[in-house]
Amino acid sequence: MKKVKVGIIGHTGRLGTPLVEILQKHPLADIVYTESRNKGFYGSLAKAEIIFLAVPYGESTNYLSKLKRKKIIDLSIDHRNKKGWSYGLPEIFRNEIKNAKMVANPGCYATSILLALYPLKNEIKSIRISSTSGMSGAGIAQKKEENFLIYKEGDQHPQIQEITKILGVKDVLFIPQRIDSTEKGIVSTIFVNINDKLSNIHDIYKEFYRNCRFIRIRDEIETRHVVGTNFCDMKIMEFQNDILIISALDNIIKGGVGQAIQNFNLMYGIDEVLGLIGDR
């Protein structure tokens, strides 16, 4: 197979930088174009077959008019839930992504929550989530310091929309937190209330994710097991009437560029794990 000619807009950001690193090592990708306001343009946009948009909220729409007839993977929130765009959660929507022209990559919190809950879809009554993220989740401007921030509690965080839409559940409360002294990683602790008691929840998850190389059901959850990788780890626990699921991933990789590379691979009929397993 010939290498796919790739462009990146926002290549200097928290996501753009590792995206360039992964694509430079990817055996079937050739970076032919990069763009940011400060670094300007490099290469030829006309030659690029697919563009990764790694620009802040509200900005990616502004670039669409010059990307006509190209495939697009948008890492921002702008096109999630928009008509004509596929939701790029590969473990769940693999077949749709294979034929997609435009993919909206999920949010990092949403990825950790949706992967943890999707095997229980149709059984869920309500969800209570507490997610903790390293400070890199806040983009380039954020500085490392001793601080623990709780923000957009309840139903205020914008990623609630993609969570409720994909799961079809309205009763969702979400408490996002940011630890500014830690750089990367998200841990989501999720309490789920379901309609009827399910038996063998572990088996449900193992069966659901049996063909998903980046999902690991584990007994221990630690961000150091996932940071720098495209894995999402989860632990599933049952107490009398409660199910508790804890998931962990790297917000920048599995919650961002790693997932985008999975989508890129699927869109070009390439093995989904290419470029993501090995030295990562």
Ligand SMILES: NC(=O)c1ccc[n+]([C@@H]2O[C@H](COP(=O)([O-])OP(=O)(O)OC[C@H]3O[C@@H](n4cnc5c(N)ncnc54)[C@H](OP(=O)(O)O)[C@@H]3O)[C@@H](O)[C@H]2O)c1
């Ligand atoms: N950080 C995460 O954990 C994470 C995870 C998943 C998804 N996302 C989403 O991915 C996108 C990129 O996130 P990020 O954390 O990489 O952001 P970032 O660190 O702020 O980087 C933004 C990039 O976009 C460029 N850019 C182009 N137009 C811009 C504009 N009008 N205003 C500001 N920057 C502009 C910036 O370079 P110039 O300043 O030179 O233009 C830079 O290369 C965001 O939409 C974010 O919500 C982030």
